[in-house]
Amino acid sequence: MINLCITSRISSLPIVIAHLKGYFSEYETNVSIQSITHHKAILALLEAGRIEAGEIPSIAYLHECFLKKSRIKRIYKGIPLYRSPLSYYSRFRFQASDLSRSKGYFIPVPHFHSVERLLAEKFLEDYAPKNPVKVRFMDTPSFLEEKEFLRPGCLGLASDPLLSPFLKNYHDFRDEEASPLLNSSGFIPSTLLAFSGDCILKMGRQVSGVLLAIKKAIDFINEASLSSNPKVWDDLNLHQYYPHLRTSDVKNIIFANPLVQKGVFSYEVNTDTLSPLLKDNYFRVIRRIMTPDTIRPLLNFEEILEALAPKKLFDVRKLSSFQSGGAKEQHAPSLINYRKLNAIRHLIVDVNSVALDVLQGNFQSRLNTEENLLLDNRVKVIINAMIDSFNSTFAMQKEEIAELENLISILEIKLDRSAVDLQYSEEKYRYLFEFSREAIALVDADTGNILEANHQFRHLTGYTRADLTKLTIEDIIIGEQISSQINFNQDNTQDTMLSLPDVNILLKDGSTIGVDLSFASILLSPRKRYQVQFRPNSERKEQERLQHEFISNVSHELRSPMTNIRGYLEFFKSDKTLPYNAEHLNMLEVIDKNAKRLNFLIENMLKLTTSREKEREDEVVEFFDPVPIIEDVIHMNSHLAKGKTLEWDISLKKGLLIKGIRFEFSQIVTNLYINALKYTFKGKISVTLISLPNSMELTVSDTGIGIDANYKNQIFDRFFRIPSTDNRKIGGTGLGLSIVKSLVEKMGGEIYVESKLGEGSTFKVSLPLASISS
CATH class of the missing domain: 3.30.565.10 (Histidine kinase-like ATPase, C-terminal domain)
Incomplete structure (x- = not known):
């Protein structure tokens, strides 16, 4: 098993693709992928032999080449992974005169020994040669990069829009600066795959399988980026490896990206592109100057690529690149002063061992303690207590995450059910709309365009769907009956309910028909619509005519007998010769009241049927x-x-x-x-x-x-x-x-x-x- 560590930067994509596509298995190699936040941790694990391979910055590898180390602790180059068209970005366009020597600035970098740090340092030297500023380079994991970039004290960031997608919204000095450093068209080797010395000594054939799989993955990325079909990425769950990116669908960032199409993922390296950055660059740890002539053989992958060309497994230990790694002239790093105390030295070794265990996910690792009061044992007890505290916090967070995952699963199930119900509801209401017995049209409230009309409307007017797409509601309504009621292309935020009786509309054959219109405002998507109902009014008018005719006839027929009844009633009431008692008078009063009531009802019915012209005359x-x-x-x-x-x-x-x-x-x-x-x-x-x-x-x-x-x-x-x-x-x-x-x-x-x-x-x-x- 080869344990391979990567960071969550997009530069590790070839390794992820090789793992997801099963290329490692094709070459009989068993590989496990572990994501670690920072390049520093990968370098420490490689040197300690805790992992077999990892993604590291190219400059960090060069730095390791100049150090004297044993074959087991040495780091060996494998294959290039990513080469970047670096530029310098900032939140604003600052001038050299804006920089203050009395103010401290910082610049986030993925690793202190990285091309990003070199480019940022060289850019500031060229941009403000007469005004050097105090800059602190801060090792920053990828998921914290944007947060640090937005802090007030950040002077900028050296990167590219593929590694840091948020940079496309900020100022790129390449667009305005005439500096040869930024305007170079070459790609700078950024990261590579490296192996530990212990892995090279024990797993020669499996190392070649890893190299062959990643080489095939780089070819796949380059071929897929030129294809116009995004489905080649559908079976790849890339988001689990790059959760810090803003979009949940990482393939949208990679697919058809101009940088990917230009070949930022490549196993071909041009070391001359590092010359402007490494010229006069001084590495203080090894106290030596790196020149282009000294680094060119260190980043020469020709022997490895020639061995990979047959696409067959082989023992990499036969290659000179894996026999004597490092520069011809190597230097001893500055030694740590352990004060010649065995207890302190053992404590440092134990703490280092536990730290490496934690990096690999073994959170149960602890320091060994003895039952005495030595200083180192007291420190061990405190460190163990601190680790226990961290572990308890992590355990609580894992429980909370598990609960959230369960809740998300439940919500996803409910969302799926809601989507099905919504689709069913849409189909049901579309069916009701299309086959409604009423003629209905949907009209855009801003323009008055007819968006859709049901079958009954098309049958009534004779228009087809193609005809309706070219018409507005005002085109089919004769006259200006709605212009004063509804104003299109104006403020339509208020709800509208409007009924317009006796409106004439134009049919497709040029004839007209009388209808009653009913406008109702509805909100579909973010825009307002009118639902307009068209009811032919010929039947209604005929019913009203018959009703009024009936009422008029009945009223006139009732008026004549009522006149006789009222006349004879007045006669009986005025005749003093008739012998009325109190009961008779009460009956006459009741008859009179009911006769007045009937007369009042008759007058009301006649009022409804009397023509307006006759009223005005009388x-x-x-x-x-x-x-x-x-x-x-x-x-x-x-x-x-x-x-x-x-x-x-x-x-x-x-x-x-x-x-x-x-x-x-x-x-x-x-x-x-x-x-x-x-x-x-x-x-x-x-x-x-x-x-x-x-x-x-x-x-x-x-x-x-x-x-x-x-x-x-x-x-x-x-x-x-x-x-x-x-x-x-x-x-x-x-x-x-x-x-x-x-x-x-x-x-x-x-x-x-x-x-x-x-x-x-x-x-x-x-x-x-x-x-x-x-």
Whole structure:
């Protein structure tokens, strides 16, 4: 088993692809992938022999080549992984004069020995040669890179948009700076795959399998990036290796990316691109200068690539690259002063061992303690306690993560069910829309374009779906009947409910048809739509004509006998010679009241059927005080309150003048007052008349049964009666309030109603005041 460690940077993609595509198994190599946050940890594990292979920065490998180490502790190069078109980015465009020597800056880098650190250092030297600034390079894991970049003290970042996708939103000095360092078209070798000395000594053939698999993965990436088919990435779950990237679908970042198409993933390395960065570069640990001539053989992979060309397993130990690793001239690093104390030295070795165990995921590793009071044992006890504390925190977090994962699974199941239900609901309502018996069209509220129409609409108008895509609602409506009601391409945030009767629409064959329109606003997606219903009105008009004709005939037929009844009744009441007793007089009174009631109903029905032209000929408009008429109506209909426990509150302001017909005003008052008496069994009835600026307000209120809010807008319709038990007992025709509204509007006024079920109703009539001069 070869344990291979990578970071969560996209530079490790060839290793991930080789693992996910099963290339390691093709070459008879068993590999496990472990993700570690930082290159430093990978280097430490490689040197200690805890892992067999890992992704490391190219400059860190060069640094290791100049150090004197044993073959077991030495790190050996394998194959290049990523080469970067580096540039320098910042949150803003700063000038060299903006940098202050008294202020400390920092720059995040993936590793202190990395091409990113070298480029940032060289860029600042070239950009501000006369104004050197204090810069601290901070080793930063990839998932913290953006957070550190946005901190105020960060001077910038050296990287590319593929390794750090968020950089595309910030300033790139390559666009404005004429520096040869940034304008170079070459790719700088960034990371490579390296092996530990212990792995090379023991697993020669398996190492060649790893190299062959990764070489095949690089070829796959380059071929897939040139393909226009993104399905080649569908079977790869890349997000688990790169969770810090903003999008959950990492393939969107990689697929058809210009940098990938140019070959940032390649096993070909041009070491000359490192020359501008390594020139005069001083590594303080080894106290030597790296020149292009000294590093060129260290990054020469030709021997390894030639051995991989046959695509067969072989023993890599036969290659000179794996026999004597490192530079020709090597140097001893500065030694650590252990103070020649065995206890301290053992403590350091033990702590280092535990730290490496933790890096590999063995969180149960502990320091050995003895039952004595030596200083190193006290430190071990404290370190063990600290590790136990960390482990308990990790265990709690794992439990919370497990609970969240279970919750997410449940939510995903519910979401899937909701998606299925939503799809079923959409199909059901689309079916209802398409095959509705009403002709319906959906109209864009901004433009008036017809978006969709159902089968009944297409059958009614003759238009096809292709025809409707070229039409607006105003194209098929004759005249300007809706232009004043609905304004397209204006503020449509308010809901709209609109009915337009007797509208003519244009059919496809050029003919017209009369319809009743009904507009209702609905919200589909983020935009507003109108649902428009088209109802042919020929049948309705014929029914209204027959109804009015019937009412007119019945009214005229009833008027003649009623005239005779009223005449003979007046004769009997006025004849003093007839011997009436009290009971006879009471009967005559009852007959008279019912005859008046029937006459009132007949007059109401005739009012509905009388033509407007004839009304204008017969009506006599005059100026009058409404108070006498109101008082007369109250007096004439007071008999309806007999047997009820009622109180009256009458407050009428005299001296007001209105313009109109006395009889029509008396009908308004009579209908409102009679309704108050009919629907109030006990309580109070109020009739008030007040003056307002330029108008008078008549209010008739009661404490009766009230009106259900669901029927509040229908009570003024002809023949409408609220469906209730009380209404059926009381009786009526449903014409009174309809006549009231039409007469009030004829006099230039308005009527309002306020009511609450079980508490009573209040009707307010506002009519304009008039003067004799007018």
